[in-house]
Amino acid sequence: MFGTFTRIWGPSSSAPNESHTSHPRKSATTDETMDSDGSEDVMMIPESAPVTEGRPNSPPRASDGQSMTRDTFEDYEQKQTEYYSRLNNQIFRLQKLDQASSENIQRLLKELASKMEEVQEAQRGLADTQIQLNACKEAQKRLEEGRLRDQAELKACKTELREWRGTVAHIHNIAKDLPTEQKAHEATQRGLQAYNARQDHAQDNGTELQDLREKLAASRRELSACKDDLFRLQPIAQIADSDISKDFDFICQQIVNWIDGELLSFEQANPHLSQEDFFAVGGDIKIARRLQKDTELEEYLSRHMIHRYLEAKLFGQNCALLGLPRGAREFLERTERSMAKLDPPRDRATIAAWRSETFKAIARTEESQQLREKQIQAMTMSMSESFSETFPVVFGNSERMERFHIQVMEPASKLATTLRESCSTYWFHITETPFLEFKPLTANQIKSNCMVDIKTRMTLKPNTGVVADKNGVCGKCIIMLEPVLYRVNEGKKDSTLRKGAFLVELDHPITKRK
DSSP states (O other): OOOOEEEEEOGGGGSOHHHHHHSOOOHHHHHHHBOTTSOBOEEEEETTSOOOTTOOOSOOOOOTTOOOOHHHHHHHHHHHHHHHHHHHHHHHHHHHHHHHHHHHHHHHHHHHHHHHHHHHHHHHHHHHHHHHHHHHHHHHHHHHHHHHHHHHHHHHHHHHHHHHHHHHHHHHHHHHTHHHHHHHHHHHHHHHHHHHHHTTTOGGGHHHHHHHHHHHHHHHHHHHHHHHHHHHHSOOOOOOHHHHHHHHHHHHHHHHHHHHHHHHHHHHHOTTOOHHHHTOOOSOHHHHHHHHHOTTOHHHHHHHHHHHHHIIIIISTTOOOTTOOHHHHHHHHHHHHHHTTSSSOOOHHHHHHHHHHHHHHHHTSHHHHHHHHHHHHHHHHHHHHHHTTTOHHHHSOHHHHHHHIIIIIHHHHHHHHHHHHSSSOEEEEOOSSSEEEEEEEEHHHHHHSEEEETTTOOEEOTTOOOOOOTTSEEEEEEEEEEOEEEEOOTTSOOEEEEOOEEEEEESSOOOOOO
């Protein structure tokens, strides 16, 4: 930028020889023009740079008849030194500017390259977007073609439905005329028998006989169709509420029997251990702290846990039919929703009857029975793993859980299948948390629920002589042992088929009635 540089010696090089000989320089002046090592100053200036501006004139020369003074020469030398100092500073600043300019240029080039890469990336993204847009257009085109096909299929289905309605109307007409057709059939049979008796004498009536046979065959076909229609119109056999209540009572008793039997076996096998060891709490710290207050609640707590698990996994309204694959369940649910949208739409009773018959047919298949057994086994193992944290001795033993599977899970699975196959809807209610935190107990609640006294282990009857305070409170509810069973009534209040069971503690002993 500034061309080549030349060496410029300090002002002492331009001083005339006579000045050095006639006027020796002071030590101070010598220090200003010498480096620290004693060498003379060397300055670099560009050859092309202007050096005349501010430059001192040539060394003053003595006029004719006059000699140059020492002061005049030192003044010139000082000006020359200042000039070269300013020149070197200017060169240094120009070098710095040149270096900064080069760095800026390099930085701008890098930014330009980065911008170019971003532009190229944006161009590639634009190309990908264009490809995706084209793919979307193709997909939209295919969807439009599919919609047109669906419309055509819907139109064909409507045509087929109208034809089917005509067939159904014809079947109803045939069913109405069934008695007449049967009488005609009987008359035809009598005529055929008479004709067969006279056929040796009526060979010329062969054509009439053939017509009668064709009519007889047609009558038989119509009679078969009428029988099929009458069979379809028969009501589906309902499952009695009493049967469902009886089956659930059996399961509740099986749970109690299993707990008592396992406790007895444990005490016989371990004479040095007690009931507290059988119901020892594992890693469930919350339950352990709660049972420290009441040490007699372990057995009742285990009953609540089992019933809560059965309600969530088997008896709940959201539980599917055992032995039904997941994909089949979703397909049947979509089919039920579609039946409600038919023209004319099917009512709830029709859909429930269809669902009941379908579930019955599925449950009778070998594949469904095998899958149901696997599901029940998995539920038993899952309950064992889940409850072992609370009662490891009760639910952590494999042999003990195998007996539980046979005594409780198998009859519970049968009841769950019965509930799903029924046209009616049933549901169970049991509290989510085992402990009711001493909810007040009133005498009226004893009439509507099954209450078990924790002290006497007796089931309180409505006429039991309990002592209540002025507010009607006679004790406290501790744990809900067994759920309440309801049957859903459309548009009406649900029917209570079985009362719930609670563990209670009375405030006062039971009194005898006079």
